[in-house]
Ligand SMILES: Nc1nc2c(c(=O)[nH]1)N[C@H]1C(S)=C(S)[C@@H](COP(=O)(O)OP(=O)(O)OC[C@H]3O[C@@H](n4cnc5c(=O)[nH]c(N)nc54)[C@H](O)[C@@H]3O)O[C@H]1N2
């Protein structure tokens with residue numbers, strides 16, 4: 001296949017962001033020496049970004065851990081896998097025996113949704129530990145969207161995505177897909193798809209306090225004041241009612257509460273929100289009219305609309321605007337993807353609905369959302385005793401670096417150091433994993449299989465792809481699925497047991513349920529006979545085969561002979577296209593009413609807080625984040641190929657604000673917030689609006705005991721140190737990471 005001798009090519013879906021591009025890797029021995037876009041990939045068709053192109057360097061980073069580490073006499077030393085799992089069993093047992101499962105927390109970070117192991121094992125781990133103390137990156141990210149969709153549709157994972165390739169009008173609220181490549185909207189070559197929208201005569205509007213690369217591409221850019229989108233969107237909805245522009249089209253029979261919306265939104269007139277949002281009333285009316293007038297339109301909100309004080313309300317309003325203009329569940333609007341490994345569709349009808357606050361965090365009494373507690377509350381759940389129950393004394397952390405990605409890393413840093421026991425599943429020794437007693441390093445991505453369980457449910461086109469490891473596991477390496485299976489066994493007190501039993505148990509339990517389900521294609525069949533039909537090289541592959549076969553396009557174990565199964569995917573290494581998104585209402589609805597609940601009680605109960613915000617006066621500077629194309633959260637600053645140039649931790653300041661504060665370009669600035677202060681060099685630019693400064697997250701690599709040499713050489717500042725962890729969107733428990741007040745002063 002390849003012209004270079006001793007080298008070969010292998011396919012690998014890129015796990016580095018949500019775009020899920022297909023890559024062609026060049027491999028020499030076990031080393032990846034090159035990566036390019038796979039032109040034959042059914043979804044990405046050859047697209048690749050600088051991070052994907054650097055796959056080889058990322059895979060081969062010499063700072064990646066090659067063997068497990070176990071803490072002995074205070075120091076982390078290399079150990080065998082057997083020693084490491086024995087140390088886990090030994091460290092966890094006393095905590096579980098003395099204090100019970102609830103004394104253990106599980107922390108899952110962003111790459112969890114980018115690995116197969118992350119999709120298949122965490123639930124089992126929580127079950128084995130007997131804990132409900134789950135903290136994930138969702139509560140520093142998209143939890144508001146889960147909550148609003150849970151309330152609207154009854155299923156927190158039923159998140160509609162903009163039908164990018166067919167829409168006539170796209171309204172983007174707080175997202176910058178030209179740098180992020182998209183999120184909660186899986187679309188390889190998002191930039192190209194936006195350009196195609198404009199080419200076919202469609203329009204793009206971007207609401208963002210910064211003139212981002214995405215905003216620069218738009219027909220209209222509204223530089224809103226950060227943290228005020230819920231007011232702006234509420235005023236748009238108000239205009240739709242006031243000007244009689246509401247037309248829900250075919251959605252009418254599926255709606256509940258439409259008649260109560262005008263009253264709920266009455267006070268949010270364009271005139272009332274103008275001063276707070278710093279957007280002219282005429283602009284708000286234009287935004288609403290354009291949305292209503294477009295033949296089809298999609299509204300898309302992301303990080304800038306979620307990690308703010310009214311994140312759930314803003315996320316709710318994004319979908320409400322789609323409903324009011326008849327743009328939900330129709331081509332060109334917001335649509336619900338159908339992934340191949342999702343549960344097969346059920347007959348429409350009332351469901352169990354979505355409930356918030358079934359339990360509360362111990363210290364600040366934050367309500368759970370989707371079974372999770374706020375990541376911002378992790379430190380206090382460890383370091384603050386109460387009468388309410390046990391503090392967290394042990395943690396399992398996988399794919400997370402909350403010391404940098406969550407508020408008040410210094411406090412969390414101290415809290416982690418105080419734990420009785422901590423395990424990290426992480427390829428790096430970084431700001432968080434340096435506290436672990438045992439570090440279990442997963443293999444680099446080229447040695448791991450890949451399927452996007454999560455992102456195919458958010459993709460702008462239905463498709464399915466699977467890639468086996470591009471390179472065999474190096475000696476001494478362990479697959480991440482096996483690491484997790486063994487972790488489950490180790491915390492269950494059976495560190496030596498066969499990890500295959502973990503997957504076999506899941507398979508037999510899943511099939512046991514399926515054969516009893518009258519809607520399942522395998523209803524009434526023998527689970528053992530079905531299990532024997534599964535194919536796959538290991539437990540992970542057999543579970544993929546199982547999910548595919550029971551899924552919406554599956555072969556139903558023979559019920560639909562031409563349906564999907566693992567062998568079909570292996571026969572189609574560039575993927576299988578399953579067609580454009582299709583309308584799915586009312587089958588997706590799982591609310592108690594069986595309809596879209598437009599004004600659910602928790603939302604109505606939070607509107608008074610939004611009304612109060614109408615009176616807010618801003619006299620402080622507000623800080624927002626930003627992402628860089630050649631970076632990803634906290635873990636890609638260790639690669640020379642992806643750092644330097646414009647990818648630096650600078651504080652962007654508008655020149656007029658700089659003049660007011662006596663700050664010169666390049667000068668070090670002291671930034672103070674509720675949780676602490678940091679310094680960063682100023683970068684004067686009118687790309688940020690006045691009254692707003694921008695500092696990226698994921699920096700602050702200056703702590704001792706880490707092993708990320710390149711990152712430590714240019715550490716940058718941890719923006720999240722400016723936060724004290726008390727500012728949250730109350731419905732979702734999501735930290736406010738954007739639009740919080742800071743003060744600036746020149747330093748040095
Ligand atoms: N290159 C790169 N790609 C990434 C990542 C990365 O770190 N680097 N991270 C990945 C992850 S984990 C995620 S979740 C996605 C995120 O994907 P996006 O949401 O597209 O990412 P951001 O660049 O953070 O975009 C948020 C935008 O909101 C703006 N903003 C801030 N506050 C407000 C506000 O109050 N209102 C409005 N309207 N806008 C506001 C910011 O200026 C910023 O431009 O990206 C993913 N992809």
Ligand SMILES: Nc1nc2c(c(=O)[nH]1)N[C@H]1C(S)=C(S)[C@@H](COP(=O)(O)OP(=O)(O)OC[C@H]3O[C@@H](n4cnc5c(=O)[nH]c(N)nc54)[C@H](O)[C@@H]3O)O[C@H]1N2
Nearest residue numbers: 109110137140141399400401405425625633634635697737
């Ligand atoms: N101020 C501010 N803070 C933010 C944000 C913001 O916009 N502004 N964005 C937030 C968002 S959207 C997110 S998602 C979070 C992200 O924050 P986290 O969820 O903490 O994710 P990362 O910082 O990317 O750290 C990922 C960790 O996973 C490890 N890792 C990499 N590959 C693998 C793998 O294959 N397996 C395992 N087990 N581990 C792996 C890395 O070494 C690293 O330790 O940050 C949030 N924090």
Ligand code: SF4
Nearest residue numbers: 014017020021049052
């Ligand atoms: S856009 Fe995302 S998935 Fe595609 S190559 Fe870049 S990092 Fe990988």
Ligand SMILES: [Mo]
Nearest residue numbers: 110137141142
């Ligand atoms: Mo994220």
